[in-house]
Amino acid sequence: MLRRGDDRSLPILMLLPNLVTITGLCAGLTAIRFIMVGRFDLAAMLIVFAAAIDGLDGLIARRLNAQSSFGAELDSLSDFLxxxxxxxxxxxxxALAGTYSTSWVFVLVYTICGCLRLARFNINRDTPLPPGIKPHFTGVPAPGGALLALLPVFMSLQGLIDARDFPVAYGIYLALVGLLMTSRIPTISPKSMRIPRDKAIFVLIGTVIVIGLLVTRFWLLMVLVGLAYLGVTGLSIVNYLRRWRN
Known part of the structure; x- marks a missing residue:
C-alpha cells in the first residue's frame, strides 16, 4: 500500500495478487448467501473454487515481486472466512441444524480451531525451516480442513450416503478435523512434492482425467480427492505417532 502523499504510479499487475484474494473472498461470501437459501451444492462449489485459487495470490505476488504485509493479512482473513x-x-x-441442541458446539470447535491455526501460521510465516527439513504444513492447512469437513457433503451430493442420517457422528468428525488443523502433526505440502522425469507423462494423463471428471462427474471427483487427502493425512498421523513413541 502507498503511504499518504505518495503520488507514484502503481503498476496494475502489482494489484493482481490482492485481486485474486478478493475473488476468493467473494466466493466465500456468496457461498454463505447460497447456504441461507438452501443451495448447498452451489455453496460447496464456491468453497471448492476458493480452495482451488488459494495460494495463487502468494505465488503471483512472489513472481511479480509484489509481496506485502497488507496482502498477507488480507489472505489470512479471507482464509478464515x-x-x-x-x-x-x-x-x-x-446436516446438524434441527437435530440436537449441542450440535452448534461442534461447529464452534471447528471454526475456532481454523482461526487458531491461521493465527499460528501468521506468526511463524517468516520462520525458516531447520537445515535438512523438507517444506511441510504444521497441522492440516485451512483449505485442506475445509475439504475434509465437506467430504460427507460431497458423498451425499454424489448419492453415496446421506450425511443427515448421522448428525452426531458428523459433528464429532467435524470437531476432529478442526483439532487436526491446530495439531503439530507435519502434513504434506505441495512445495515438497517432486515428480521423476520418467513419470511426468502419468501426471499429464492424470490431469486429463481430472479435467474430464471436473466437467462430467464433479462430485465424484471431489469425493476421490477428499478420500485421497484423508488417506494422506492418515499416513501423516501414523508417522507422527511412530516418531513420538520412539
Missing amino acids: NFGVTPGLLVFQY
Whole structure:
C-alpha cells in the first residue's frame, strides 16, 4: 500500500495478487448467501473454487515481486472466512441444524480451531525451516480442513450416503478435523512434492482425467480427492505417532 502523499504510479499487475484474494473472498461470501437459501451444492462449489485459487495470490505476488504485509493479512482473513466460517455454516445447515441442541458446539470447535491455526501460521510465516527439513504444513492447512469437513457433503451430493442420517457422528468428525488443523502433526505440502522425469507423462494423463471428471462427474471427483487427502493425512498421523513413541 502507498503511504499518504505518495503520488507514484502503481503498476496494475502489482494489484493482481490482492485481486485474486478478493475473488476468493467473494466466493466465500456468496457461498454463505447460497447456504441461507438452501443451495448447498452451489455453496460447496464456491468453497471448492476458493480452495482451488488459494495460494495463487502468494505465488503471483512472489513472481511479480509484489509481496506485502497488507496482502498477507488480507489472505489470512479471507482464509478464515472461506475455510473456517463458511464450511462450518454449510455443515450445520445441511446436516446438524434441527437435530440436537449441542450440535452448534461442534461447529464452534471447528471454526475456532481454523482461526487458531491461521493465527499460528501468521506468526511463524517468516520462520525458516531447520537445515535438512523438507517444506511441510504444521497441522492440516485451512483449505485442506475445509475439504475434509465437506467430504460427507460431497458423498451425499454424489448419492453415496446421506450425511443427515448421522448428525452426531458428523459433528464429532467435524470437531476432529478442526483439532487436526491446530495439531503439530507435519502434513504434506505441495512445495515438497517432486515428480521423476520418467513419470511426468502419468501426471499429464492424470490431469486429463481430472479435467474430464471436473466437467462430467464433479462430485465424484471431489469425493476421490477428499478420500485421497484423508488417506494422506492418515499416513501423516501414523508417522507422527511412530516418531513420538520412539
